[in-house]
Amino acid sequence: MAQGEDRSLPEVRARVGALHGITDLARKLHFYDCWAPDYDQDVAALQYRAPRLAVDCLTQASPGLPHTALILDVACGTGLVAAELQAQGVLQLHGVDGSPEMLEQARARGLYQRLSLCTLGQEPLPSPEGTFDAVLMVGALSDGQVPYSAVPELLRVTKPGGLVCLTTRTNPSNLQFKEALEATLDQLEQAGAWECLVAWPVDRWELATSELEVVPSTSANDGFISGIVYLYRKQKVA
Ligand SMILES: C[S@@+](CC[C@H](N)C(=O)[O-])C[C@H]1O[C@@H](n2cnc3c(N)ncnc32)[C@H](O)[C@@H]1O
Numbered sequence: 001m002a003q004g005e006d007r008s009l010p011e012v013r014a015r016v017g018a019l020h021g022i023t024d025l026a027r028k029l030h031f032y033d034c035w036a037p038d039y040d041q042d043v044a045a046l047q048y049r050a051p052r053l054a055v056d057c058l059t060q061a062s063p064g065l066p067h068t069a070l071i072l073d074v075a076c077g078t079g080l081v082a083a084e085l086q087a088q089g090v091l092q093l094h095g096v097d098g099s100p101e102m103l104e105q106a107r108a109r110g111l112y113q114r115l116s117l118c119t120l121g122q123e124p125l126p127s128p129e130g131t132f133d134a135v136l137m138v139g140a141l142s143d144g145q146v147p148y149s150a151v152p153e154l155l156r157v158t159k160p161g162g163l164v165c166l167t168t169r170t171n172p173s174n175l176q177f178k179e180a181l182e183a184t185l186d187q188l189e190q191a192g193a194w195e196c197l198v199a200w201p202v203d204r205w206e207l208a209t210s211e212l213e214v215v216p217s218t219s220a221n222d223g224f225i226s227g228i229v230y231l232y233r234k235q236k237v238a
Helices: 009-020 025-045 050-061 080-087 100-109 148-157 172-190 216-221
Strands: 070-074 092-097 114-117 132-137 158-169 194-207 224-234
Touching: 009 025, 025 100, 050 080, 050 132, 050 158, 050 194, 050 224, 070 080, 070 148, 080 092, 080 100, 092 100, 100 114, 132 148, 148 158, 148 172, 158 172, 158 194, 172 194, 172 224
Parallel strands: 070 092, 070 132, 092 114, 132 158
Antiparallel strands: 158 224, 194 224
16 A cells, blocks of 8 residues: 555554564564555554653653663664654664664654664674663564564663663463563573663553454453563663
8 A cells, every 4th residue: 555545444453463473574574664654654543652651661760861862772663762752852863673664764754863774683783782871672572573582682782771671562462472571581680681670561552453462351451452661771880
Protein backbone atom coordinates (compact mmCIF):
# COMPACT_ATOMS: atom_id res chain seq x y z
CA MET A 1 0.00 0.00 0.00
CA ALA A 2 1.34 3.42 -0.85
CA GLN A 3 2.28 5.84 1.89
CA GLY A 4 -0.59 7.98 3.10
CA GLU A 5 -3.40 5.54 2.33
CA ASP A 6 -5.38 4.68 5.45
CA ARG A 7 -5.65 1.04 6.37
CA SER A 8 -8.54 -0.23 8.48
CA LEU A 9 -7.77 -1.45 12.00
CA PRO A 10 -8.42 -5.11 11.03
CA GLU A 11 -5.94 -4.71 8.15
CA VAL A 12 -3.32 -3.25 10.49
CA ARG A 13 -3.93 -6.03 13.01
CA ALA A 14 -3.51 -8.65 10.29
CA ARG A 15 -0.27 -7.08 9.11
CA VAL A 16 1.26 -6.78 12.58
CA GLY A 17 -0.02 -10.25 13.52
CA ALA A 18 1.81 -11.61 10.46
CA LEU A 19 4.98 -9.82 11.60
CA HIS A 20 4.77 -11.38 15.07
CA GLY A 21 4.48 -14.79 13.44
CA ILE A 22 7.84 -14.46 11.66
CA THR A 23 10.67 -15.97 13.72
CA ASP A 24 13.43 -15.81 11.10
CA LEU A 25 15.48 -12.61 11.46
CA ALA A 26 16.26 -12.08 7.76
CA ARG A 27 12.59 -12.43 6.86
CA LYS A 28 11.60 -10.14 9.68
CA LEU A 29 14.01 -7.41 8.61
CA HIS A 30 12.72 -7.72 5.06
CA PHE A 31 9.19 -7.30 6.41
CA TYR A 32 10.31 -4.09 8.15
CA ASP A 33 11.90 -2.85 4.92
CA CYS A 34 8.54 -3.22 3.15
CA TRP A 35 6.56 -1.83 6.09
CA ALA A 36 8.78 1.23 6.72
CA PRO A 37 6.72 3.88 4.81
CA ASP A 38 3.52 2.85 6.64
CA TYR A 39 5.00 1.97 10.04
CA ASP A 40 4.21 5.19 11.92
CA GLN A 41 0.64 5.34 10.70
CA ASP A 42 0.00 1.65 11.47
CA VAL A 43 1.45 1.67 14.99
CA ALA A 44 -0.52 4.84 15.73
CA ALA A 45 -3.68 2.89 14.79
CA LEU A 46 -2.62 0.22 17.30
CA GLN A 47 -2.09 2.90 19.96
CA TYR A 48 1.52 1.73 20.36
CA ARG A 49 2.90 3.52 23.42
CA ALA A 50 6.28 1.89 24.04
CA PRO A 51 8.47 4.83 22.85
CA ARG A 52 6.64 7.29 25.12
CA LEU A 53 6.68 4.87 28.07
CA ALA A 54 10.39 4.12 27.74
CA VAL A 55 11.37 7.78 27.44
CA ASP A 56 9.13 8.69 30.40
CA CYS A 57 10.81 5.95 32.43
CA LEU A 58 14.29 7.16 31.48
CA THR A 59 13.66 10.85 32.13
CA GLN A 60 11.74 10.31 35.39
CA ALA A 61 14.50 8.12 36.80
CA SER A 62 17.13 10.55 35.63
CA PRO A 63 15.70 14.08 35.83
CA GLY A 64 19.23 15.46 35.72
CA LEU A 65 20.01 13.93 32.32
CA PRO A 66 21.86 16.84 30.70
CA HIS A 67 20.84 18.09 27.26
CA THR A 68 24.37 17.25 26.18
CA ALA A 69 23.89 13.58 27.13
CA LEU A 70 24.78 11.27 24.23
CA ILE A 71 22.06 8.66 23.72
CA LEU A 72 21.95 5.54 21.53
CA ASP A 73 18.60 4.35 20.18
CA VAL A 74 19.08 0.67 19.30
CA ALA A 75 16.62 -0.80 16.77
CA CYS A 76 15.54 2.79 16.24
CA GLY A 77 13.11 1.97 13.43
CA THR A 78 11.60 5.15 11.98
CA GLY A 79 12.64 7.25 14.96
CA LEU A 80 9.60 7.34 17.23
CA VAL A 81 11.90 7.18 20.27
CA ALA A 82 13.88 10.12 18.89
CA ALA A 83 10.71 12.20 18.64
CA GLU A 84 9.95 11.47 22.31
CA LEU A 85 13.52 12.24 23.36
CA GLN A 86 13.53 15.51 21.44
CA ALA A 87 10.36 16.55 23.27
CA GLN A 88 12.35 16.05 26.49
CA GLY A 89 15.19 18.23 25.24
CA VAL A 90 17.64 15.48 24.27
CA LEU A 91 19.79 16.68 21.38
CA GLN A 92 22.66 14.22 21.01
CA LEU A 93 21.29 11.05 19.50
CA HIS A 94 22.67 8.14 17.51
CA GLY A 95 20.59 5.30 16.10
CA VAL A 96 21.15 1.80 14.72
CA ASP A 97 18.80 -0.61 13.02
CA GLY A 98 18.99 -3.77 10.90
CA SER A 99 16.54 -2.52 8.26
CA PRO A 100 17.88 -0.06 5.66
CA GLU A 101 14.40 1.22 4.85
CA MET A 102 13.50 1.86 8.50
CA LEU A 103 16.80 3.77 8.77
CA GLU A 104 15.79 5.88 5.75
CA GLN A 105 12.60 6.90 7.54
CA ALA A 106 14.62 7.73 10.65
CA ARG A 107 17.05 9.79 8.57
CA ALA A 108 14.16 11.78 7.08
CA ARG A 109 13.07 12.70 10.61
CA GLY A 110 16.32 14.66 10.97
CA LEU A 111 16.78 14.02 14.69
CA TYR A 112 19.81 11.70 14.70
CA GLN A 113 23.41 12.91 14.35
CA ARG A 114 24.47 9.44 13.24
CA LEU A 115 22.56 6.42 11.91
CA SER A 116 24.13 3.02 11.23
CA LEU A 117 23.03 -0.26 9.76
CA CYS A 118 23.71 -2.98 12.34
CA THR A 119 22.12 -6.36 12.94
CA LEU A 120 22.14 -7.07 16.65
CA GLY A 121 22.91 -10.65 17.53
CA GLN A 122 25.10 -10.98 14.43
CA GLU A 123 27.48 -8.05 14.71
CA PRO A 124 28.71 -5.67 17.41
CA LEU A 125 27.39 -2.15 17.81
CA PRO A 126 29.56 0.30 15.82
CA SER A 127 30.77 2.21 18.90
CA PRO A 128 33.65 1.88 21.36
CA GLU A 129 33.13 0.73 24.92
CA GLY A 130 31.62 3.32 27.29
CA THR A 131 30.42 5.79 24.63
CA PHE A 132 26.84 6.61 25.64
CA ASP A 133 25.21 8.21 28.68
CA ALA A 134 22.08 6.16 27.98
CA VAL A 135 21.08 3.35 25.62
CA LEU A 136 17.48 2.54 24.77
CA MET A 137 16.05 -0.42 22.88
CA VAL A 138 12.30 -0.19 22.43
CA GLY A 139 9.97 -2.69 20.75
CA ALA A 140 12.71 -4.98 19.45
CA LEU A 141 13.37 -7.65 22.07
CA SER A 142 11.34 -10.69 20.96
CA ASP A 143 11.68 -13.94 19.03
CA GLY A 144 13.06 -13.36 15.55
CA GLN A 145 14.19 -9.80 16.32
CA VAL A 146 16.93 -8.76 18.73
CA PRO A 147 17.95 -11.79 20.82
CA TYR A 148 18.43 -11.40 24.58
CA SER A 149 22.04 -12.51 24.01
CA ALA A 150 22.64 -9.03 22.53
CA VAL A 151 21.95 -7.25 25.84
CA PRO A 152 25.60 -7.33 27.04
CA GLU A 153 26.55 -5.49 23.85
CA LEU A 154 24.26 -2.61 24.88
CA LEU A 155 25.92 -2.59 28.28
CA ARG A 156 29.40 -2.51 26.66
CA VAL A 157 28.76 0.78 24.83
CA THR A 158 27.16 2.43 27.91
CA LYS A 159 29.37 4.69 30.06
CA PRO A 160 30.06 3.54 33.63
CA GLY A 161 27.09 4.82 35.68
CA GLY A 162 25.04 5.25 32.48
CA LEU A 163 21.48 3.99 31.92
CA VAL A 164 20.06 1.18 29.79
CA CYS A 165 16.33 1.15 29.06
CA LEU A 166 14.70 -1.94 27.49
CA THR A 167 11.17 -3.03 26.70
CA THR A 168 9.46 -6.26 25.81
CA ARG A 169 5.86 -7.38 25.39
CA THR A 170 4.26 -9.59 28.04
CA ASN A 171 1.43 -11.04 25.95
CA PRO A 172 1.11 -14.86 26.00
CA SER A 173 3.14 -15.56 22.85
CA ASN A 174 6.12 -13.55 24.21
CA LEU A 175 6.18 -14.92 27.77
CA GLN A 176 8.80 -17.59 27.13
CA PHE A 177 11.07 -14.98 25.56
CA LYS A 178 10.46 -12.61 28.49
CA GLU A 179 11.47 -15.29 31.01
CA ALA A 180 14.71 -16.01 29.17
CA LEU A 181 15.39 -12.27 28.83
CA GLU A 182 14.87 -11.74 32.56
CA ALA A 183 17.27 -14.61 33.34
CA THR A 184 19.92 -12.75 31.29
CA LEU A 185 19.14 -9.42 32.99
CA ASP A 186 19.34 -11.05 36.44
CA GLN A 187 22.64 -12.79 35.65
CA LEU A 188 24.19 -9.46 34.71
CA GLU A 189 22.92 -7.94 37.94
CA GLN A 190 24.25 -10.82 40.04
CA ALA A 191 27.62 -10.40 38.33
CA GLY A 192 27.64 -6.74 39.45
CA ALA A 193 27.53 -5.39 35.89
CA TRP A 194 24.47 -3.24 36.55
CA GLU A 195 21.60 -2.66 38.99
CA CYS A 196 17.91 -2.68 38.22
CA LEU A 197 16.29 0.71 38.92
CA VAL A 198 12.83 0.05 37.44
CA ALA A 199 10.80 -2.91 36.18
CA TRP A 200 7.50 -1.29 35.19
CA PRO A 201 4.66 -3.53 33.98
CA VAL A 202 2.22 -1.68 31.71
CA ASP A 203 -1.26 -3.03 30.92
CA ARG A 204 -2.21 -0.92 27.92
CA TRP A 205 0.87 -1.38 25.74
CA GLU A 206 -0.76 -1.58 22.32
CA LEU A 207 -3.90 -3.09 20.84
CA ALA A 208 -3.71 -6.87 20.50
CA THR A 209 -3.57 -8.35 17.04
CA SER A 210 -5.76 -11.27 18.14
CA GLU A 211 -7.99 -12.18 21.07
CA LEU A 212 -5.52 -14.94 21.98
CA GLU A 213 -2.97 -12.30 22.95
CA VAL A 214 -5.17 -10.68 25.61
CA VAL A 215 -4.68 -12.36 28.99
CA PRO A 216 -8.17 -13.32 30.32
CA SER A 217 -7.35 -12.30 33.92
CA THR A 218 -6.67 -8.78 32.67
CA SER A 219 -9.85 -8.41 30.63
CA ALA A 220 -10.02 -4.83 31.94
CA ASN A 221 -7.26 -4.23 29.40
CA ASP A 222 -9.99 -3.88 26.85
CA GLY A 223 -8.27 -5.49 23.89
CA PHE A 224 -4.75 -4.30 24.73
CA ILE A 225 -1.69 -6.42 25.28
CA SER A 226 0.70 -5.71 28.12
CA GLY A 227 4.40 -4.98 28.20
CA ILE A 228 7.21 -4.05 30.53
CA VAL A 229 9.86 -1.32 30.70
CA TYR A 230 13.17 -2.07 32.43
CA LEU A 231 15.73 0.52 33.47
CA TYR A 232 19.26 -0.42 34.60
CA ARG A 233 22.26 1.58 35.76
CA LYS A 234 25.64 0.29 34.70
CA GLN A 235 28.14 -0.13 37.54
CA LYS A 236 30.30 2.96 38.00
CA VAL A 237 33.66 1.24 38.33
CA ALA A 238 34.64 -1.07 35.47
C1 LIG B 1 8.79 -2.72 16.32
S1 LIG B 1 10.13 -1.86 15.55
C2 LIG B 1 10.53 -0.71 16.85
C3 LIG B 1 11.15 0.53 16.28
C4 LIG B 1 11.26 1.68 17.30
N1 LIG B 1 12.20 1.36 18.34
C5 LIG B 1 9.88 1.96 17.86
O1 LIG B 1 9.66 1.67 19.03
O2 LIG B 1 9.04 2.45 17.10
C6 LIG B 1 11.48 -3.01 15.68
C7 LIG B 1 12.74 -2.52 14.97
O3 LIG B 1 13.80 -3.41 15.29
C8 LIG B 1 14.58 -3.64 14.15
N2 LIG B 1 15.24 -4.93 14.36
C9 LIG B 1 14.67 -6.12 14.56
N3 LIG B 1 15.59 -7.06 14.78
C10 LIG B 1 16.79 -6.43 14.72
C11 LIG B 1 18.14 -6.86 14.87
N4 LIG B 1 18.45 -8.14 15.17
N5 LIG B 1 19.12 -5.95 14.76
C12 LIG B 1 18.83 -4.65 14.47
N6 LIG B 1 17.58 -4.19 14.32
C13 LIG B 1 16.57 -5.07 14.45
C14 LIG B 1 13.60 -3.62 13.00
O4 LIG B 1 14.22 -3.34 11.78
C15 LIG B 1 12.64 -2.53 13.45
O5 LIG B 1 13.04 -1.27 12.95
